[in-house]
Amino acid sequence: xxxxITLPSSLNDLTFEQVLEQLAPHPPEEKxxxxxxxxxxxxxxxxxxxxxxxxxxxxxxxxxxxxDTDKSSYWVRAGFFKYxxxxxxxxGNVPRARSSGESDVLLEVTPVNRSQDVHDVVERIQKQAEVxxxxxxHLEPRAMMGFSMALSESCQNIVEHAGRGGWVMVQAYxxxxxxxxxxxEIAVCDAGIGFRKSLENGQRRPVTDRWSDGAALELAVxxxxxxxxxxxxxxxxxxxxxxxxxxxxxxxxxxxxxxxAIVPAWDDDVPRRDNxxxxxxxxxxxxxxxxxxxxx
Amino acid sequence: xxxxxxGSVLRHSANLPYADLVTRPTGAAVRQCIERELEGLHxxxxxxxxxxxxxxxxxxxxxxxxxxxxxxxxxRDADLGYVVFHGITDAHLEAIEDVLHHHGLALVxxxxxxxxxxxxxVSDDERETWEHVRALGAAGxxxxxxxxxxxxxxxxxxxGALHRRRLLRFDGESYxxxxxxxx
Numbered sequence: 001x002x003x004x005i006t007l008p009s010s011l012n013d014l015t016f017e018q019v020l021e022q023l024a025p026h027p028p029e030e031k032x033x034x035x036x037x038x039x040x041x042x043x044x045x046x047x048x049x050x051x052x053x054x055x056x057x058x059x060x061x062x063x064x065x066x067x068d069t070d071k072s073s074y075w076v077r078a079g080f081f082k083y084x085x086x087x088x089x090x091x092g093n094v095p096r097a098r099s100s101g102e103s104d105v106l107l108e109v110t111p112v113n114r115s116q117d118v119h120d121v122v123e124r125i126q127k128q129a130e131v132x133x134x135x136x137x138h139l140e141p142r143a144m145m146g147f148s149m150a151l152s153e154s155c156q157n158i159v160e161h162a163g164r165g166g167w168v169m170v171q172a173y174x175x176x177x178x179x180x181x182x183x184x185e186i187a188v189c190d191a192g193i194g195f196r197k198s199l200e201n202g203q204r205r206p207v208t209d210r211w212s213d214g215a216a217l218e219l220a221v222x223x224x225x226x227x228x229x230x231x232x233x234x235x236x237x238x239x240x241x242x243x244x245x246x247x248x249x250x251x252x253x254x255x256x257x258x259x260x261a262i263v264p265a266w267d268d269d270v271p272r273r274d275n276x277x278x279x280x281x282x283x284x285x286x287x288x289x290x291x292x293x294x295x296x
Numbered sequence: 297x298x299x300x301x302x303g304s305v306l307r308h309s310a311n312l313p314y315a316d317l318v319t320r321p322t323g324a325a326v327r328q329c330i331e332r333e334l335e336g337l338h339x340x341x342x343x344x345x346x347x348x349x350x351x352x353x354x355x356x357x358x359x360x361x362x363x364x365x366x367x368x369x370x371x372r373d374a375d376l377g378y379v380v381f382h383g384i385t386d387a388h389l390e391a392i393e394d395v396l397h398h399h400g401l402a403l404v405x406x407x408x409x410x411x412x413x414x415x416x417x418v419s420d421d422e423r424e425t426w427e428h429v430r431a432l433g434a435a436g437x438x439x440x441x442x443x444x445x446x447x448x449x450x451x452x453x454x455x456g457a458l459h460r461r462r463l464l465r466f467d468g469e470s471y472x473x474x475x476x477x478x479x
Contacts, residue, residue, distance in 0.1 A: 115319040122318050122352070142386040145352050149391060152318045152354040160320070232359040232395065239355035239394055 002031045002062075007039040011046030013187075013252060013285050014269075017276065019053070024277040033062040037092065040071045044169035044187035045285045047080045047109055051167050054087035055191040056280050065092030078169060079108030106132060106170040106184065107151075113165035118155045121168060122148050129184075132172045136182045138291040146243040147184065147288060153236035154188040154284050161227065162192025162281060175289070179266055182290040191281040195220050195255040202227025213256030214274040221253050221260050240286065250287040254279065264289075297342045298333065302361075303349025305329045317353040323360025330365060337377035340465065342474045344406075348383030358391035359398075366401045369462065378462050378474040381405045381415075389415070404463055404474055412473060414463060422463075425454040426473065429464060434472040 005022045008015040019034075026032055034050070042050070054061055063084060066072035073095045075081060081094050106129040110121055125148055133139045133147060151170065158166040168188045175183040196216035199205055204227050206219070219225045221241070226233035241262060244251050252261040252269065259273045266289070306312055309329035312322055334343055347353075353361075362381075369379065384392065384405045396402060396416030406412045414426050428443045429435055435443070441451040455471050458464040464471045 115321045118319050119312075119314050119316065119322070122316055122354075123314070126316075126351070142390060145387045146390055148316075148352055149318075149354040153356060156319055156354075156356055232363055232399065235355045235359055235395060235398055238398075239391065242394065243390075 002033055004033045004035055007034060007036045009038055009040050011036075011039055011042040011050075013043065013045040013049075013254075013283075016046055016049050020277040020279050023053070028056060029058045031059045031061070032057065033064065034088070035064045037064050037067045039066050040068060042075065042080075044078075044109075044171045044185050045189070045283065047075065047078055048167040048169050048187045048189040049283055050080070051083055051087055051109065052189040052191045052281060052283065053279075054084070055164075061088055063088035063090050065090060065094055067092070069093055069095040074105075077108070078105050078171070079110070083109060083111065083167075104132065104172045106172055107168065109167055109169045111165055112155045112158045112168050112188070112190075115156075115159055118152055118159060121155055122152050125151055125170060129170065129172075133184065136172055136290065137184055137288065139288075140291070143247060143291065146247070147186075150240045150243050150286055150288075151186050153240055154186060154286065156236060157282065157284070158188065158190045158192065161195075161198045162190040164190065164192045164281075166190025166192065166281070175287075179289050181292065184288045186286040186288075187284070189281070189283040194281050195253075198227045199225065202229070204229075212258065212274065214258035214260070214272055217253055217255055217258050217260040218272070221251070221262075244286060244288065247288050247291070249289060250285075252285045254283040255281065297344055298337060299344045299346060300330055300333050301346050301349060302326065302330070303347070305333075306350070315349070315351040317350055317357040317361060319354075320356045320360050323357035326357075327361050327365055330361070331368065334377065334379070339376060340378075342378045342380055344380050344382050346382045347385075347388055348408075350383070351387060353388045353391045355391045355394055358388075358395045362392055362403070363395040363399045363401060366396075366403060367399060370401075378465065379403070380474050383408070384415075392416075402461060402463060418463075421450075422454055422458060425451060426458055426463060429455070429458075429471050430473045434467075434470040436470050440471070 003026045008018050076095055107125050133144050155168055166189055170186050172184045196213045199216050221237055224234035224238040248264050250264050250267055257276050257278050261269045261271055263269045263271055306326055310325040337343055381403055400417045402414050402416030402418045405415050414423055428440050437452040437455055438448050441448040459466045465474055
């Protein structure tokens, strides 16, 4: 039996849960079709999570491409189809990439498999993103450095903890709905072992009856605990938290059946969710809003 | 004085074709190369770690290069050698300050304009005392206490602590900041 999973018209970290809810009853060996025909927009999280989803399936899924080629040309510019064609059986039109002048895609979908990839990602973001981060997000040099560091540390989590490769994408866009200003979004997704298993492998599971994906996320993201006993470990996520705190940004991390978020005043997300549909690995999203002079 | 160009270490000794210090494996490779060069330091020598050719540094790399280097020196004889950082910019400070505070460490940074200051986990009293020594050039506890308007015993304790942390040199009579300005 083949299940059809319908993608929402706007695919982001929150609406991606609808995809996972539809997917939950269907085991990995079952064939699924992802119907994106009526999907008109996808965030970096949405695109990288779609590639991650395909990696969790034993049977290669089918992907029905967006019908509106004007909209899906963005998916091409974002580099999605370059990797999707290996992971999905694509059906439908894949438009050619068209130059649109200055692109708001700061880093197209990029695989992260080893440390060298992190170096490449950091070098590319510094070359490609400086103009937009300066002119649209008004980030001063130190904040731009912090942005690159947050990106670097997020990607390193894949290399050091996931046990398999993952994906990264960065985009700037005008976040009308919640912020009314520009924001840059970093999305890093993998289908690896996830936070809970990583901490268990490092003998870092605390003695408690309430051990869960949510507890593991809280231990790692809030308390900065790493699977490594080295006292210098765990500073990457701690550093990201400090950076987003100073910039009024948002951090959301999903792993297994839980999601945790450091929520700024401009957002009304829930700090922690448990009992979500299981999704292997770890999926991280960082949102840095335009600097309007109120953050240090 | 021994000058170590960290950018050159990254590209040549560690054989990594990058300008940025990111990722733990990169940091560990660079630190090991620096440690080998520091093994040649003589008693009282100052090693200048020059970061001028380094683009950015992330938290993991700062922990591997800066914190682990200082931690390895922490329990050794304080006079064995001093490490001073140079060419540090805002691009590096965010990560360096973070890891230093995490480990309770501090270091001396010499800036291009000749200014020097302590970076990391130091108290206001320690910082003020260090600044007085730096302004005086070389001074005993009594002179520093006079300049600071504090009790000599209190200042002597602060000076001793800064010396044990390799943030000040001590020749048996007077304290001075590890000086690389004339090089």
